[in-house]
Amino acid sequence: MPHKDVMHGSRAVAEAVRLCDVKVVAAYPITPQTHIVEDIAEMVANGELKAEYIMVESEHSAMSACIGASATGARVFTATASQGLALMHEVLWIASGMRLPIVMVNANRALSAPINIWNDQSDSIAERDSGWVQIYVETNQEALDSVIQAYRIAEHKDVLLPVMVCMDGFVLTHTVEPVEVPDEEQVKRYLPEFDPPYVLDPEQPVTMGSLGDPNYYMEFRKQQELAMENALRVAKQADEEFKEIFGRGYGLVEGYNLENAEIVLVTMGSLAGTIKETLDALGDEKVGLLRIRLFRPFPKEEVRKALAQAKVINVIEKDVSIGFGEGALMTELKSVLYGSNAKILGTVAGLGGRDITMTHIREAIERAKRALRGESVEEVAWAGLKEEAL
Amino acid sequence: MKVVADIPSYVKCRHVCGASLAANRCFKFRLNVKDVNEEEYFAPGHRGCAGCGCTIAMRLALKVAGKNVIVTHATGCMEVISSPYPETAWRVPWIHVAFENSAAVASGVEAALKALGKKDRVKVIAFGGDGGTVDIGFQALSGALERGHDFVYICYDNEAYMNTGIQRSGSTPYGASTTTSPPGKESFGNKTFKKDMPHIVAAHGIPYVATASVAFPLDYMEKVKKALSVEGPAYVHVHAPCTPGWGIASEKSIEVARLAVDSGMWILYEIENGKSRVTYKPTVKKPVKEYLRMQKRFRHLTEEHIDVLQRYVDERWAEVFGED
Ligand SMILES: Cc1ncc(C[n+]2csc(CCOP(=O)(O)OP(=O)(O)O)c2C)c(N)n1
Ligand code: SF4
Ligand SMILES: [Mg+2]
Numbered sequence: 001m002p003h004k005d006v007m008h009g010s011r012a013v014a015e016a017v018r019l020c021d022v023k024v025v026a027a028y029p030i031t032p033q034t035h036i037v038e039d040i041a042e043m044v045a046n047g048e049l050k051a052e053y054i055m056v057e058s059e060h061s062a063m064s065a066c067i068g069a070s071a072t073g074a075r076v077f078t079a080t081a082s083q084g085l086a087l088m089h090e091v092l093w094i095a096s097g098m099r100l101p102i103v104m105v106n107a108n109r110a111l112s113a114p115i116n117i118w119n120d121q122s123d124s125i126a127e128r129d130s131g132w133v134q135i136y137v138e139t140n141q142e143a144l145d146s147v148i149q150a151y152r153i154a155e156h157k158d159v160l161l162p163v164m165v166c167m168d169g170f171v172l173t174h175t176v177e178p179v180e181v182p183d184e185e186q187v188k189r190y191l192p193e194f195d196p197p198y199v200l201d202p203e204q205p206v207t208m209g210s211l212g213d214p215n216y217y218m219e220f221r222k223q224q225e226l227a228m229e230n231a232l233r234v235a236k237q238a239d240e241e242f243k244e245i246f247g248r249g250y251g252l253v254e255g256y257n258l259e260n261a262e263i264v265l266v267t268m269g270s271l272a273g274t275i276k277e278t279l280d281a282l283g284d285e286k287v288g289l290l291r292i293r294l295f296r297p298f299p300k301e302e303v304r305k306a307l308a309q310a311k312v313i314n315v316i317e318k319d320v321s322i323g324f325g326e327g328a329l330m331t332e333l334k335s336v337l338y339g340s341n342a343k344i345l346g347t348v349a350g351l352g353g354r355d356i357t358m359t360h361i362r363e364a365i366e367r368a369k370r371a372l373r374g375e376s377v378e379e380v381a382w383a384g385l386k387e388e389a390l
Numbered sequence: 391m392k393v394v395a396d397i398p399s400y401v402k403c404r405h406v407c408g409a410s411l412a413a414n415r416c417f418k419f420r421l422n423v424k425d426v427n428e429e430e431y432f433a434p435g436h437r438g439c440a441g442c443g444c445t446i447a448m449r450l451a452l453k454v455a456g457k458n459v460i461v462t463h464a465t466g467c468m469e470v471i472s473s474p475y476p477e478t479a480w481r482v483p484w485i486h487v488a489f490e491n492s493a494a495v496a497s498g499v500e501a502a503l504k505a506l507g508k509k510d511r512v513k514v515i516a517f518g519g520d521g522g523t524v525d526i527g528f529q530a531l532s533g534a535l536e537r538g539h540d541f542v543y544i545c546y547d548n549e550a551y552m553n554t555g556i557q558r559s560g561s562t563p564y565g566a567s568t569t570t571s572p573p574g575k576e577s578f579g580n581k582t583f584k585k586d587m588p589h590i591v592a593a594h595g596i597p598y599v600a601t602a603s604v605a606f607p608l609d610y611m612e613k614v615k616k617a618l619s620v621e622g623p624a625y626v627h628v629h630a631p632c633t634p635g636w637g638i639a640s641e642k643s644i645e646v647a648r649l650a651v652d653s654g655m656w657i658l659y660e661i662e663n664g665k666s667r668v669t670y671k672p673t674v675k676k677p678v679k680e681y682l683r684m685q686k687r688f689r690h691l692t693e694e695h696i697d698v699l700q701r702y703v704d705e706r707w708a709e710v711f712g713e714d
Contacts, residue, residue, distance in 0.1 A: 023505040026498060052501035057533030061494035064530065067487050068462060068498025074505050076498075094487050200483035200499065202458045202512055207478035209463075209486035216475050 002183045002246075009140040009172035010035035012179045013079065013105050013165075016147035018049045019187040020103075023074035023194075026054040026065035031117045032169035033081040033107035040077075059084035063091040063102075070100040071208055073199035075151065078102070081169055082109035082123045089127065095162045096131025096224060098209060101154030101196070102162040103147060104132075107169040108269065108318070110352040118353020119169040120318035121269060125328050131224050133163040133231050134296040136268040140177040142250055143167045145242065148182070151191055152238040158230040160197075166295075168270040168318075170353070182246055190245050228297040235294055252299040254291040255306050261288030263368040264310040266333060267317060268292045271349075271356060275316070278361040287365055292329065300336050307337060312368040316347040316361070316383070326380045343371050349383035360384055421612045427453040436479035437471040441640025443630035443647055444468050444519075446604040447546040451515065451626075454614040457482060459513045460503075462496040464522030465489035467553040467632070468546065490526040492516040493534035493543055500539045513618055514541035520561035521551045523627075524587045535594040535623045542617040542624045545587065548632035556635045560585040563655070564702065565695045566687045568635075573690040583702060591625045592661045598624040600660035600669075604631070605647035609658060609669055616660070629656045637686020649681040654703040657710055671711055678703050 007015075013036045017025070025044070027037035043049040052069075056062045059080050066076045080088065085106055095102050106124045110116040124134060133153060137143045143165065150163035167173060198206050212220050236252055243249030254272070257279050258264065263286060265275055272291040279287060290306050292299075307313060317327035324331065330346035337344065347364045350356045360383040371377045431452035438445040448468055452459070463469045463486040472479040473486060487495045496516035503509040516534075518527050523545040531543060550568045551557040557570040562580045567573050571580040592599045597620040602610035610628055617624035629650060631643040638646050650656040651670065655678060658670040678700045682688035691699075 024498065024501045026501070050505075052505045054497055054501050054537065056494065056497070057529060057536075061491060061497070061530050061533055064487055064491035064494035065498030065501065068485065068495035069502035069505075070498075071485050072460065072499045072502035072506070074502035076502075090488060091491065098487075200460045200485055202460070202483055205457075205481055205483045207473055207480050207484050210473040210475035210478065211470055212475050 002180050002186065004178055004180045006176050006178050007140065008035060008174060008176055009143050009167055010107075010174070011039055012140040012144040013147055013167070014039035014043060015181050016144045017077050018043050019182060019184060020075065020148060020151050020191060022049070022051055022077040024052045024054065024066070024069035024076045025078065026056050026062045026069070026076070027078050028056055028059045028062045028080070028084060030059070030081050030084040032109055032119070032173045033079045033084070033105070035173060036079040036105060036107070059087045060091060063088045063095060066102045067091065067095050067098065067100055070102050071098070071200050073194070073196055073201070075194040076102050077104070079105040079107065081107040082111055085123045085127060086111060089130070092127055092130040092132060094209070097220065099160040099224075099227070100162060101151070101160055103150045103154055103165070104162065105143070105147065105165045105167060107173045108166050109169040116352040119171050120351045120353065121166065121168075122319040122351070124164060124166045125319040127164070128296055128328065131161065132296065133161055133228070133235070133294075134166060135163065135294055136166045136292065137172070138270055138272045138291065140172055140175070141179050141248070143172060144179055144181070145246065145248060145250070148187060148191060149235070149238045149242055153231060153235050155194055155196070156230075156234045157197065159227050159234050161224070161227050161231060166269065171270045186245055190242065232294075232297045232299060250293055252294040253302045253306055254293060256289040256291070257285065258288040258290065258306060260285045261309070262311040263287045263365060263372060264290050264307055264313050265361070265364060266290045266292065266313055266315045266329065268295060268329065269318070271316060271318070274356060274358060275361055278358045281358070282362070282365070298332060298336070303333070303336055307340075307342060310342045312343045312345065312372045314345040314347055314364045314368045316349050316356075316364055318350040320348045320351065330380070345371060345377065346380040347383050348380060354384050356383060421608045421615065423608065426611065427456065429453070429456075431455070431457065431481045432472070433479045433481055437474065439633050439640065441633040441638075441643040443604045443643045444546045444548055444632065445471070446607070447544065447610070447628045447630045448472070448517065450604070450607055450611050451544055451614045452482060454611045455482075455513055455515060455618060458511055459515055460499050461485070462487070462492045462499060462514070462516045464492035464518035464527055465553070466519035466522050467548070468517065468519065470553055489522055491530045492518045492522060492527060493531040496541045496543070497534045497537065497539045500541050509540070516541055516543045518543070518545055519552070520545060520547040520549060521559040524560045524585050532594065535591065535596050535625070538622050540622055542614065542626065544614070545625070545627045546630045547627055548630050548635055549584070550632070550635050552632045552635045561587065564699055565691050567690055568687070578692070578695050579690065588625070588627045588661070594623075595664070596623040596625065597621070598660070598662055600626045601656070601658055602626055602628040603647050603651050603656060603658060604628060605644050605651060606658060606670060613660060613669075616662075635687070637689070638684060642684060646681070646684050649676060649684065652676045653678045653681040654707045655681055657706065659710070668710055675707065
């Protein structure tokens with residue numbers, strides 16, 4: 001029977017890993033991810049999860065070991081954050097290039113320097129071109145559910161790509177929320193056994209990780225792009241079927257109060273919760289929210305549809321492309337909405353864990369309102385910035 | 391030679407006789423030419439240079455391992471020449487991931503074999519060049535050894551980064567000319583001595599460490615066989631010439647590799663359960679100069695630097711073989 005409990009986000013992820021019957025875990029500690037792999041270690045130690053647990057000496061080796069184990073035919077899991085993800089950078093591209101359905105949770109955390117252990121999303125945003133499917137979750141429940149969905153998506157024969165489930169560090173990982181833990185039988189019904197098309201097996205020797213010269217390389221890349229296109233369809237299907245079995249679904253994007261909205265705030269991850277509260281308090285049907293849940297592959301059609309009536313969009317995001325003056329999501333929205341009349345504004349917020357309050361959200365809405373009235377406003381604002389300290 | 395911590399007596403030879411490896415050397419490992427597997431698992435037709443010593447190291451190791459093995463490979467010359475898509479020289483399952491992580495990938499493979507209940511049937515060998523082992527892959531190797539994965543790591547040592555055009559590595563010998571240690575008005579070539587990787591590995595307290603040379607194929611294969619048979623990590627460091635990198639004629643590579651051993655520039659030994667044993671003692675000690683003379687990479691060396699090398703070799707020789 002599914003049971004409800006209150007738990008940290010990290011525990012919710014560990015529960016999902018247990019339910020998915022992961023066979024090999026290779027992990028390295030880093031705040032705010034550590035609790036996830038500690039919880040998994042405990043499950044392995046207690047015999048609740050029958051898996052090989054490799055306590056590697058670095059994140060680079062964590063991903064490398066996941067690659068080796070996945071290529072051998074085992075369902076694998078790892079988790080990391082920030083510096084750990086950056087250290088993996090080289091091997092992330094190899095995991096996706098080799099089409100290995102590895103699932104990883106990234107507990108979003110700011111990157112050094114200055115060193116900072118708190119939440120923002122610069123770490124995973126920086127890996128957006130690495131060929132990984134990326135899902136950004138809002139709640140602990142969604143984190144658990146998304147890990148289960150992630151294996152469905154990753155292992156689908158039309159996809160075979162690694163999936164990164166991104167959850168805001170501390171905001172979710174260290175926060176207790178009520179979570180429904182699904183029943184093992186339900187998960188078995190939803191998630192078939194891992195049956196990869198090619199594995200390292202002496203009975204049928206294959207060569208993996210060949211040299212691809214200019215005659216072949218582009219086709220490898222194009223196949224990844226095609227697999228990403230398939231992932232869009234598969235992710236949607238995976239979410240719909242999830243809803244049928246478990247009674248919860250999230251969509252690729254989530255609209256909130258969008259029906260008559262002229263002003264739409266766009267964001268990813270847990271910040272959607274704060275925005276929803278602000279909108280509820282505001283009670284203005286002209287202001288809505290679009291939460292991007294699937295960031296790679298980017299659900300362009302869904303986003304265009306959801307923003308079709310928007311007149312002013314304000315993208316509130318926890319990352320910035322230094323030297324381009326705005327966050328990556330804002331840039332991408334401009335590209336997706338090219339040709340539309342909507343005005344696109346950006347708000348850089350919460351870098352290095354700076355609190356994003358309802359006041360900041362109201363300011364972002366106010367700025368959008370002024371733009372709607374035709375006043376000239378700052379295109380990109382930094383929320384909560386201490387100007388005097390610059 | 392340094393002796394490292396004793397290996398626990400539960401480490402058994404599980405290949406043939408089941409005797410404790412803590413006891414004397416198991417003689418069942420002795421190989422004879424006629425015992426050598428005629429099957430080829432490293433196929434001809436790869437892109438290696440004529441006379442490449444390193445391809446011999448791949449080929450012979452696989453003859454010992456047989457078909458039930460999974461090979462992980464670091465980026466480097468052997469990876470590049472053996473796997474240009476859509477061709478492959480590998481008749482066993484093989485995976486290359488990156489330059490510095492052959493050992494980490496092998497840990498994942500080994501863990502997966504365990505988790506899937508296939509471990510008894512399939513062995514794991516990780517290959518890496520000297521650069522991929524003693525330099526950039528050092529951390530991943532150390533981690534995998536310390537964690538005790540059951541695999542064999544084989545470092546093929548051609549004493550420089552050959553794949554990228556002969557740059558020095560931590561394994562490049564004193565005085566050698568490479569593209570990043572060229573001789574010149576202010577330089578006599580590589581300023582440092584070879585990193586003593588086998589002993590650094592042995593300090594991890596693993597059951598089996600050996601040095602080998604492609605010029606001594608039976609000795610090398612016996613060592614690979616033993617390495618495969620111990621439970622836990624084993625390490626074989628095999629000296630293997632690179633014809634363009636060393637500046638030798640293709641038909642000379644085995645001769646040069648043999649001279650390395652006969653001059654004492656490379657010593658063949660094994661460290662089993664922490665106990666060192668020399669596996670080959672040259673009957674006549676050849677002067678280092680004879681070895682150097684055959685290779686372009688040393689041709690610029692003056693008597694002064696040759697003397698330094700000879701003294702270095704003499705010291706180690708005395709330590710290992712006693713004065714003579
Ligand atoms: C992270 C990284 N740095 C550098 C390189 C470039 N690179 C590829 S192979 C190689 C040298 C390999 O040397 P070694 O391990 O000794 O093998 P060899 O080519 O000599 O057989 C280098 C520097 C790389 N592929 N990856
Ligand atoms: S360059 Fe050297 S190591 Fe590479 S194939 Fe040629 S001889 Fe072998
Ligand atoms: Mg080399």
